[in-house]
Amino acid sequence: MIFGPGLDWLSHTLARTEHATSEKIVVLDDGTGLQLQDSGLLYLEPPAGRTNPNNESLIVSAGIHGNETAPIEVLNHLLNELIDGQWQLACPALLILGNPKAMDAGRRFIDVNLNRLFGGAHRKPEYQNFPEAERARLLEDACRAFATKHSANVCHYDLHTAIRPSLREKFALYPFVEGRDVPDGQVDFLLEAEVETLLLQHREGTTFASFSSSELGAESFTVELGKVRPFGQNDLSRFTGIANALRRRLKGEEPPKRDKGAALITVFEVVHEILNTGDGFQFHVPDDVANFTMYDPGTVIWEDSNTRYTVGDTPEGIVFPNRDVPVGQRVGLMIRPTR
Ligand SMILES: O=C(O)CCC(=O)N[C@@H](CCC(=O)O)C(=O)O
Numbered sequence: 001m002i003f004g005p006g007l008d009w010l011s012h013t014l015a016r017t018e019h020a021t022s023e024k025i026v027v028l029d030d031g032t033g034l035q036l037q038d039s040g041l042l043y044l045e046p047p048a049g050r051t052n053p054n055n056e057s058l059i060v061s062a063g064i065h066g067n068e069t070a071p072i073e074v075l076n077h078l079l080n081e082l083i084d085g086q087w088q089l090a091c092p093a094l095l096i097l098g099n100p101k102a103m104d105a106g107r108r109f110i111d112v113n114l115n116r117l118f119g120g121a122h123r124k125p126e127y128q129n130f131p132e133a134e135r136a137r138l139l140e141d142a143c144r145a146f147a148t149k150h151s152a153n154v155c156h157y158d159l160h161t162a163i164r165p166s167l168r169e170k171f172a173l174y175p176f177v178e179g180r181d182v183p184d185g186q187v188d189f190l191l192e193a194e195v196e197t198l199l200l201q202h203r204e205g206t207t208f209a210s211f212s213s214s215e216l217g218a219e220s221f222t223v224e225l226g227k228v229r230p231f232g233q234n235d236l237s238r239f240t241g242i243a244n245a246l247r248r249r250l251k252g253e254e255p256p257k258r259d260k261g262a263a264l265i266t267v268f269e270v271v272h273e274i275l276n277t278g279d280g281f282q283f284h285v286p287d288d289v290a291n292f293t294m295y296d297p298g299t300v301i302w303e304d305s306n307t308r309y310t311v312g313d314t315p316e317g318i319v320f321p322n323r324d325v326p327v328g329q330r331v332g333l334m335i336r337p338t339r
Pocket residue numbers: 065115160161162163164173207209222320321322
């Protein structure tokens with residue numbers, strides 16, 4: 001047993017949240033290799049000679065925010081099925097439970113938001129000595145090593161749930177990389193996962209998905225799958241879309257044929273990132289507003305002593321409103337439909 005008697009990956013991760021250098025390797029009956037590289041960091045390798053029909057390598061992460069538990073449970077279930085022999089792995093995969101200490105504490109983060117520390121931001125002097133800075137470095141190194149070993153077609157899905165209710169329950173964010181467009185195959189995958197809304201970021205960020213896009217050349221998405229709830233309180237029937245779509249990819253099966261009348265994806269572009277500018281910053285969006293609430297042209301969204309942001313000529317929506325962030329960090333995104 002790779003994780004110890006009676007322990008699955010999630011229980012093992014919650015029981016051992018500390019950085020651990022020892023690497024444990026187990027080979028399943030069918031020859032699939034499992035290498036526990038660190039707490040919450042698991043590398044999966046199909047047996048030599050097995051074909052990888054989609055010629056791809058997958059990084060799937062959850063728990064970058066420790067209280068976003070449903071995607072963690074989904075990933076853990078998929079792994080339990082694999083270990084149980086219910087299906088066979090076709091492609092190399094790196095499975096990540098992002099912030100074990102915060103998961104154990106039931107918190108978004110311990111000292112600082114891990115999903116603002118990627119792309120080297122963890123090296124900033126103000127973040128040193130925080131466990132999240134060390135974790136960001138470790139995850140970057142692990143992903144870099146994975147992408148170097150499996151250079152073709154690396155995809156990364158970073159799974160989250162949102163703090164606020166959402167008028168569009170499931171949505172994905174596509175990190176900004178100059179000159180690229182979302183491939184049709186990725187749109188089909190999102191729809192297969194029942195994610196019917198896509199947000200195009202307007203500039204490079206310091207999220208995990210932004211790092212894997214920009215530095216590893218991966219097709220990456222942050223995927224929001226529902227609402228934050230504690231472990232054991234998730235209705236996992238609302239997450240079957242992503243579970244089925246990921247399992248299908250890990251098995252190397254072809255995508256399902258899309259019906260003519262099937263839903264299309266709705267695309268928004270980010271037009272403005274609201275930052276907490278510090279002294280005098282006032283955010284005029286109420287605390288309990290749902291993601292994708294739309295505001296009419298001319299509505300004042302935020303202001304400080306120098307600047308006032310008002311909605312432009314066409315309606316704009318708010319996503320991730322959260323006034324409770326440190327100065328310099330994101331308070332929300334303003335978005336606009338693209339078509
Ligand atoms: O609901 C919220 O306010 C936050 C949910 C969440 O964690 N979202 C990610 C999005 C990352 C991105 O912009 O791609 C985050 O804020 O880190």
